[in-house]
Amino acid sequence: MKKVVVIGAGLGGLSASAYLAAAGYDVTVYEASSTYGGKAGNIASEGFRFDTGPSLLTMPFVLEHLFAAAGRNISDYIKIKPLDVLCKYFYPDGTEVTAYNDLPRFIDEISEKTGEPRRNFEKYFAYSKKIYDLTHELFLFKSFREAGTFFNAKSLKTLLNIFRIDPFRTMHKANAAFFGNKKVVQMFDRYATYNGSDPYKAPATLNIIQHVEYALGGYTADGGIRGIAEGLYKLCRELGVKFEFGKRTEKILLESRQVKGIIADGKPVKSDIVVTNADVFSSYNKLLDGVHTRGRKRYSQLEPSSSALVFYWGVKGNNEKLEGHNILFTKDYSAEFNSLFEKREIYADPTVYIYISSKFNKSDAPEGHENWFVMINAPHTGGRTSVPDLCRIRENIIGKIEETTGIKIGENILTEHVLTPSDIENKTGSTFGSLYGISSNDRYAAFLRQDNKCREIEGLYFCGGSAHPGGGIPLVILSGKIASELIKKYEAA
Numbered sequence: 001m002k003k004v005v006v007i008g009a010g011l012g013g014l015s016a017s018a019y020l021a022a023a024g025y026d027v028t029v030y031e032a033s034s035t036y037g038g039k040a041g042n043i044a045s046e047g048f049r050f051d052t053g054p055s056l057l058t059m060p061f062v063l064e065h066l067f068a069a070a071g072r073n074i075s076d077y078i079k080i081k082p083l084d085v086l087c088k089y090f091y092p093d094g095t096e097v098t099a100y101n102d103l104p105r106f107i108d109e110i111s112e113k114t115g116e117p118r119r120n121f122e123k124y125f126a127y128s129k130k131i132y133d134l135t136h137e138l139f140l141f142k143s144f145r146e147a148g149t150f151f152n153a154k155s156l157k158t159l160l161n162i163f164r165i166d167p168f169r170t171m172h173k174a175n176a177a178f179f180g181n182k183k184v185v186q187m188f189d190r191y192a193t194y195n196g197s198d199p200y201k202a203p204a205t206l207n208i209i210q211h212v213e214y215a216l217g218g219y220t221a222d223g224g225i226r227g228i229a230e231g232l233y234k235l236c237r238e239l240g241v242k243f244e245f246g247k248r249t250e251k252i253l254l255e256s257r258q259v260k261g262i263i264a265d266g267k268p269v270k271s272d273i274v275v276t277n278a279d280v281f282s283s284y285n286k287l288l289d290g291v292h293t294r295g296r297k298r299y300s301q302l303e304p305s306s307s308a309l310v311f312y313w314g315v316k317g318n319n320e321k322l323e324g325h326n327i328l329f330t331k332d333y334s335a336e337f338n339s340l341f342e343k344r345e346i347y348a349d350p351t352v353y354i355y356i357s358s359k360f361n362k363s364d365a366p367e368g369h370e371n372w373f374v375m376i377n378a379p380h381t382g383g384r385t386s387v388p389d390l391c392r393i394r395e396n397i398i399g400k401i402e403e404t405t406g407i408k409i410g411e412n413i414l415t416e417h418v419l420t421p422s423d424i425e426n427k428t429g430s431t432f433g434s435l436y437g438i439s440s441n442d443r444y445a446a447f448l449r450q451d452n453k454c455r456e457i458e459g460l461y462f463c464g465g466s467a468h469p470g471g472g473i474p475l476v477i478l479s480g481k482i483a484s485e486l487i488k489k490y491e492a493a
């Protein structure tokens, strides 16, 4: 039986481990921290529970496939629940729009609140669906570097329809061409942040995300997003995956460019195959230090995705005005993105995201209380270790919440934890604290992302948000699936 070492127990690492163990490989995960899940972590404090990172699940069928591949029924491990409301949007002029998890109802709502004709939304969602139909198999479900990915009828159709997947204009340009109302454009531009990018630079192909969220739906799970990590971990354990927590991998061992194992916690560990769920940049620069690779050179030239600053507040009271997911928009979105990606500073009037999982998981907060996850976009650290003016930013956010929603939150915060971009880097190994690996601000980014098989070192594979097909829960689960398929093809168990 071939021995596989997986470096990192993020969602991508758990996915690869489960797929491989189900296929008969002997899998051991070496995780630097004391628990599994990586960015999908958990804080439990004074009766409040918080998801630390991801807060919204899309494409749950990707998870269902993983459990089915292991001969299990997902509902025995993770109780996935559709949301009633995807998000409530608050604009600086007082407009409030509820994005129902029911497309016709959402279109009624937004068209009534903004005056934008219904038919424009119908055309827009048909366009977004077209991008999904043409691209998802080619861009999300397979390795780019395998000849079979391109030489088949479906891929050929995508390539022949290249203009219909809209790669030559930006997301913002495309959105502004569909809608006259600036609030609608701002709402749909926001989806660039789902992979840490700038809608004024990222290709309009990313407008695929709106189909994924509005037509395929948004979900949560019992126990919040952490419940997904727990279900995956339980599955891995049942499949015989071994976990070594608190063991940081320091080096990937090679002999004539063939993987021989790793050094973890100062000790050598032999293996036939290594799957790294650590950030691609740090895999090349730290774990393969001294090994010349083209991948390392290429990755050092790519722009990391944006990061985030998150406050986790245990809050007194129930706020009926808010839903589980809420966005309080900035007055000037282009200035916010310019600040994030050009000046690399947190913007003075940032868009604020508030996620309150206790709205649907009552046990996440004591009776009469709520658990607020308050996040703003932040630039990647670029090597900085602290956020300048953190207290001022916090006060600014509190002021914005009060001004936009009328909720006086400052006096009701009972407990507080903070996650800065450098905390994200230190806790999960993401280069510069990026949330989603590399940004998609370049139209070729999808092609530049690390393939799941290293073509320069035998036996080395990649999964996770900085590898193909990208960041976000469903994509990192797919990265583990694609890596496992390549391993089955090239390294029979």
Ligand SMILES: Cc1cc2nc3c(=O)[nH]c(=O)nc-3n(C[C@H](O)[C@H](O)[C@H](O)COP(=O)(O)OP(=O)(O)OC[C@H]3O[C@@H](n4cnc5c(N)ncnc54)[C@H](O)[C@@H]3O)c2cc1C
Residues within 6 Å of the ligand: 007, 008, 009, 010, 011, 012, 013, 030, 031, 032, 033, 036, 037, 038, 039, 040, 052, 053, 054, 055, 056, 057, 058, 247, 248, 249, 250, 277, 278, 279, 308, 310, 375, 424, 427, 428, 429, 430, 435, 436, 463, 464, 465, 466, 470, 471, 472, 473, 474, 476
């Ligand atoms: C604040 C925030 C909000 C987000 N919101 C969303 C959202 O709403 N929806 C969504 O889909 N996605 C969201 N994301 C992104 C999503 O969390 C990530 O894309 C995904 O969880 C990353 O998974 P991963 O497999 O890349 O592993 P990671 O979570 O990055 O974990 C990597 C693991 O590898 C370990 N590791 C690294 N180096 C080593 C080493 N040398 N030795 C041993 N172990 C090592 C780390 O300790 C870590 O446990 C968010 C992320 C953050 C931080």
